[in-house]
Amino acid sequence: MMKHFIVLLLFLISCSKIESQQAKVVDVPQSKISEIKNYIKNKDYNQELAVFINFKISSGKYRYFIYDLKNDKIIQRAIVSHGSGSVIPQSNALQFSNIEGSYQSSLGKYSIGESYVGQFGKAYRLKGLDDTNSNAMKRAIVLHSFGCVPDVESQNPACLSLGCPMLSVNAFKETAKYIDKSKLPIILYTFY
Numbered sequence: 001m002m003k004h005f006i007v008l009l010l011f012l013i014s015c016s017k018i019e020s021q022q023a024k025v026v027d028v029p030q031s032k033i034s035e036i037k038n039y040i041k042n043k044d045y046n047q048e049l050a051v052f053i054n055f056k057i058s059s060g061k062y063r064y065f066i067y068d069l070k071n072d073k074i075i076q077r078a079i080v081s082h083g084s085g086s087v088i089p090q091s092n093a094l095q096f097s098n099i100e101g102s103y104q105s106s107l108g109k110y111s112i113g114e115s116y117v118g119q120f121g122k123a124y125r126l127k128g129l130d131d132t133n134s135n136a137m138k139r140a141i142v143l144h145s146f147g148c149v150p151d152v153e154s155q156n157p158a159c160l161s162l163g164c165p166m167l168s169v170n171a172f173k174e175t176a177k178y179i180d181k182s183k184l185p186i187i188l189y190t191f192y
């Protein structure tokens with residue numbers, strides 16, 4: 001009887017390890033990493049880092065990732081908000097738009113541009129590189145921090161933006177270190 005219990009216990013432990021490893025893979029799918037590696041190859045973008053936002057993950061969880069493309073590992077995880085217009089009432093699904101005034105987040109690749117100081121303090125301009133986010137500059141979609149975005153995961157959704165990806169103050173400071181050190185623009189890729 002004890003032998004069966006030990007075998008069952010070992011089986012459960014191995015299954016939980018497999019599940020936790022699979023959960024990490026879902027954060028940033030390998031297909032998205034490969035897509036960005038191919039996109040930046042031989043272009044004037046940072047070849048070592050990329051930022052991914054996985055909008056499939058609920059907003060109270062870590063879904064913003066700075067990824068080390070050389071060593072294939074996540075080096076920063078954070079909570080990031082989405083636009084208030086992206087919320088679909090009575091649904092966990094999100095909607096996205098490139099239209100000014102929609103207050104929706106936009107999907108696609110962005111080039112993280114220069115920083116400036118505005119109403120939210122330091123922020124980075126985002127240049128949309130796809131048809132799905134080509135109006136980012138016109139819409140003033142920027143990467144910035146805001147005090148209502150938490151540092152730690154919870155079941156509660158993060159506060160909403162007007163379409164910008166917003167980080168907590170601490171997460172933004174950590175991200176700024178990577179962006180400011182980079183001599184070439186870093187790609188930010190939002191997907192759903």
